[in-house]
Structures are given as structure tokens and as C-alpha cells.
Amino acid sequence: MRILLSGISGHMGREVVKLAQAGYRGSELTAGVDAFADGSEPVPTAKTFLDACADVDCIVDFSHHSLTHELLDFAVAHNLPVVLATTGQTAEERECIETASRQIPIFFAANYSLGVALLIELAKKTVQVMPEAEIEIIEKHHDRKLDAPSGTALAIAEAIKSVKENAFTVCGRSGQGKRTKDEIGIHAIRMGNIVGEHEVIVGTPNQTITLKHEAHSRALFAEGALAAAEYLACKGPGLYDMASMISI
Numbered sequence: 001m002r003i004l005l006s007g008i009s010g011h012m013g014r015e016v017v018k019l020a021q022a023g024y025r026g027s028e029l030t031a032g033v034d035a036f037a038d039g040s041e042p043v044p045t046a047k048t049f050l051d052a053c054a055d056v057d058c059i060v061d062f063s064h065h066s067l068t069h070e071l072l073d074f075a076v077a078h079n080l081p082v083v084l085a086t087t088g089q090t091a092e093e094r095e096c097i098e099t100a101s102r103q104i105p106i107f108f109a110a111n112y113s114l115g116v117a118l119l120i121e122l123a124k125k126t127v128q129v130m131p132e133a134e135i136e137i138i139e140k141h142h143d144r145k146l147d148a149p150s151g152t153a154l155a156i157a158e159a160i161k162s163v164k165e166n167a168f169t170v171c172g173r174s175g176q177g178k179r180t181k182d183e184i185g186i187h188a189i190r191m192g193n194i195v196g197e198h199e200v201i202v203g204t205p206n207q208t209i210t211l212k213h214e215a216h217s218r219a220l221f222a223e224g225a226l227a228a229a230e231y232l233a234c235k236g237p238g239l240y241d242m243a244s245m246i247s248i
Contacts (some may be wrong), residue, residue: 001026001229003082004056006049007063008032008041010087011144015222016060025230030056034063038246050073056230068093070150072100081105082233085112085225087151101211101219101239105232109242110151112224116198117242118150119213120159123200125207128163133202135160135167140189142198148188152198157184160200 003020005056006054007013013034020132021042025037028067031053032045038086039045049070059075060083061067068089075082084097087110106150111117128137139153149171161167166182196215224242 001058001233002028002030002056003226003229004031004033004053004059005029005043006033006059006061006067006150007086008036008043008045009038010062012062012218013219015218016062016225019219019222019226025099025226027226027229039132042105043125047222050149050159051064054078054080056080058083061226065089065093069096072096072106076100076103081229082107083225083228083232084108085221094207098239101237103237105238105240106229106233107232107240107245109224109228110155111196111198112194112221112228112242113213114224114242114246115215115220116152117246119198119200119211121158121243122211123156124163126200126202127160130202130204130209131164132181133146134179134183135164135203136185136187136201138189138197138199139202140186140191140194143159143190144193145190148190149186149239150195150196150198152189153188156198156200157186166190167173205218 005016006012020027029043031043033049033052034040034045035047037045038049058081061071062085065086065088137153137156140152157169167184170183171186195218199212201210240248
């Protein structure tokens with residue numbers, strides 16, 4: 001499985017490089033794309049998709065959501081599957097993803113951790129069993145992360161909203177006024193070198209359930225992205241996610 005890695009020079013790109021060079025999931029790093037390429041990359045790397053190598057089996061993207069249009073135009077033109085591992089997409093960029101998925105297979109997840117996928121399902125089940133509970137989500141990441149709340153925190157909230165009628169999100173809390181039963185509070189913490197933590201607190205006046213996932217190494221996201229690339233190998237056009245892959 002020949003991989004074109006977008007964002008090869010970034011923190012996550014370097015994690016993917018290590019795994020792909022070790023042949024993880026049958027992957028072979030063939031080419032890269034990165035605006036900050038300096039020639040030290042282990043494979044031929046273009047600065048834009050205009051000059052990128054198309055002789056690959058799949059694109060894995062750990063760059064920035066602002067490249068969504070450029071990346072997908074290239075992928076559609078060359079009929080290549082895409083693993084989108086960036087977050088923070090605008091409504092327009094999400095529409096672009098939906099449109100492209102009608103022509104090529106796209107794997108799009110807010111978080112490429114198997115553990116987070118399980119956390120989401122457990123959160124949904126807990127809320128279904130305790131529909132009267134109040135819900136808060138706390139996410140923590142390193143101080144270099146650009147988007148807040150994290151895409152994963154928003155994905156958890158959306159999953160909960162799918163099983164909790166009238167629920168809505170409140171990002172942060174300030175000012176005067178009581179919370180309502182329908183609020184899903186989301187709180188973002190940015191500091192140090194925290195890889196990623198997501199905590200879901202579901203509570204009633206008589207009991208509280210806390211679900212928490214901690215990422216200890218960025219390598220787990222690289223593993224998930226390459227597993228997703230392998231998964232797309234036998235898929236037709238469509239939009240896939242972690243729940244699709246692990247058959248939850």
C-alpha cells in the first residue's frame with residue numbers, strides 16, 4: 001500500500017513516517033506533500049499538490065484543514081482514496097468532503113484512536129440509560145493546538161445529541177445564569193505537551209459516571225490513520241469513519 005503523506009514535516013507526519021517505514025499495516029511511504037518541506041524528508045516531497053506524485057494507492061493527510069479543497073481536487077482527479085486526519089474544517093470544507101466522497105472513498109474522523117471510538121459509544125449508551133443526567137465534556141491538548149474545542153470533543157457532543165432530544169452544546173461558561181438540563185458543556189484546556197485527553201461527565205443529583213480517555217503517545221493516531229488507509233483499500237466511494245471500521 002503506497003502512501004502519499006500530506007503534512008509529512010509536521011509532528012504527526014513524522015509519527016506516520018516512522019510507522020510506514022516499519023511497514024505498519026503493509027504501508028509503504030512513497031511520497032509527501034508539505035509547504036514546509038526542506039529536502040530532509042525520506043521520500044520525494046512536493047510543496048503543493050500541483051507537483052505531487054500521483055503514483056500511490058492512498059493519501060493520508062495530517063496537514064491543515066485549509067488545504068481540504070486542494071487535496072480533494074487532486075484526489076478526485078487521480079481517483080485516490082483519502083484518509084483525512086485534520087480537524088477544524090469549516091462548513092464549506094465539510095461540504096467539499098461530502099461532495100468528493102460521492103466519487104472516491106474518504107475516511108474522515110475527528111480522532112483516529114480506537115479508544116476514543118469506544119468512549120463515544122459508551123457515552124451514548126450512558127446518556128440513553130440516564131436521559132435526565134447533566135453532561136459536561138472536558139478536553140485537554142498541547143499549547144500548539146489551533147482549534148478549540150477539539151474535533152473529538154465536538155464529535156462526542158454530536159454523538160450524545162443523536163440520542164438526547166433537544167440537547168445543545170455550550171462551549172465554555174461565563175456570565176450569570178443557571179445551566180439547563182439540555183446543555184452539553186464543553187471546556188477546552190491548552191497547556192504544555194498534553195497529547196490529548198477527553199473526559200465525559202454524566203451526572204444526576206444522586207450519582208455521577210465519568211468516562212475518560214488519555215492518549216499517551218501521538219503514535220496511536222498514526223496507527224489509526226494507517227489502519228484506515230488499509231481499510232479503504234477495498235472500499236468504493238463513500239464517507240467512512242472509526243465506527244465504520246470497528247463495526248460498532
